[in-house]
Amino acid sequence: MKTVYERADIVPLLGEIFRELGYEGTTLSRITERTGIGKGSLYHFFPGGKEEMAAAVLADVDGWFETAIYEPLRQDDARAAIEAMWINVNDYFRSGSRICLVGAFALDETRQRFSPAIRDYFVRWIDALRLALVRTGCSGEAALAAAEEAVSGIQGALVLSRALDERDIFGRTLNRLAERLAAAQSGN
Template structure:
């Protein structure tokens, strides 16, 4: 099977255990591949596995978030579409963000550049929506960062409380509050 087949298992595993906690034994168990087969599919080991998952998330961003933000409609409608896609990705707040997990452990230096690029792409796309809605560029950039802060913070809080309600509340209120405050 192609290595893309294993992405959902790897994504879940790295979300659950982080880079350091996702041992080859756990990866082997989750994917059903023996250690030799893991290295056949991922000669670069865990680093290549994480890169493959990050590539998938980058593709997902390009196929789901960016089109939602570039679609027709006013800013609130486009931000709502983005939030709907994010809610799907994070299973309505039940799943943590892999980016945050990767930035906390020993993998931080290895994957920081790619994670930073993904965050910047997302924030810039949000800012573009707000600029098109009449907001000045600097404020729009700050608001894009505020969106990322609110979503990431709500994911962390939801995980910490074992309750997805904070994430769900943010996802529900964010499009309107960002646009309302832009006036």
Template sequence: MPRTVTERADVLPALSEVFREHGFEGASLALIGQRTGLGKGSLYHFFPGGKEEMAAAVLAEIDGWFGQHVFRPLREDDPQRAMPEMIRSVGAYFRSGGRVCLVGVFALGDVRDRFSAAIRSYFAAWIEALAQALVRAGRDDAVARDRAEEAVAAIQGALVLARALDDADAFRRSLARIEARLLA
């Protein structure tokens, strides 16, 4: 009984988790098949470009999610409300460090070159949006840009450290420090 998945987007969540947990090379088609519940035939039907297209689709979905839930509020909403909301939203998204940032993982690996445009634009957009919020909160342009870069880097570092120490509290402490520095 072949099941019917009419939407390519339906498999993106599972796909995203597999890449997150195993990286690009570690995510074998066998594993992807298991986790999405689809055979190779179906996978290649939705993603004729194979793994590379799957990863690109996942990166695009992540970029879309952050654009809507993180970057846009930073650019448009009241910064004093948007920045704490970013912290909360990031804490939930990364499950207090239990989940890693796929874009960060790709940035560190040898697949970086293959997805360099998507990786670069994700981080550039984040820094830019946060800097805008800081400017509207009254900072100088240069200071805002500096603090934004520091905060985005700190979030990535917090994910590395939380995974390394296997300590969700370390991630929560990091987020609290980042929020305090942004609002100071």
């Protein structure tokens, strides 16, 4: 009995494992153990080994955010896109029970391997949000500050909700952040 995979099917599985175990904590044997995918397949699709796997996951995450969040913020109706962002963020991170892989990689030495990708993810998020805020009539400087505050706040909410292991704190914090952002839109 043999199961045949495609690269696109494997990447999300790898994503969950890297999220849970971190880069160093993710071993090939644990990947096999959790997914049933053997080394043969893994190195067939990712000849660069573990590092290429993690890079593929980062690119996948980045792509998801690009189409689901950044592009709407840049192109669609600003207020609607911002509102949709909060909903999508809450869904994506499963109300705080799922962490941000990019943020986690930023904290330890893993950052050195992927620093351009990590940096880019956050720069583009902040910039897309900033542009949306400007379109609502917010001044340039205030828009940047508000965008940084929101993106930074989301990362903090993820850390805190995992640390406290409380169901509702992520949603509560997201609501506070959304209110702050709404305040930045109308006035100032």
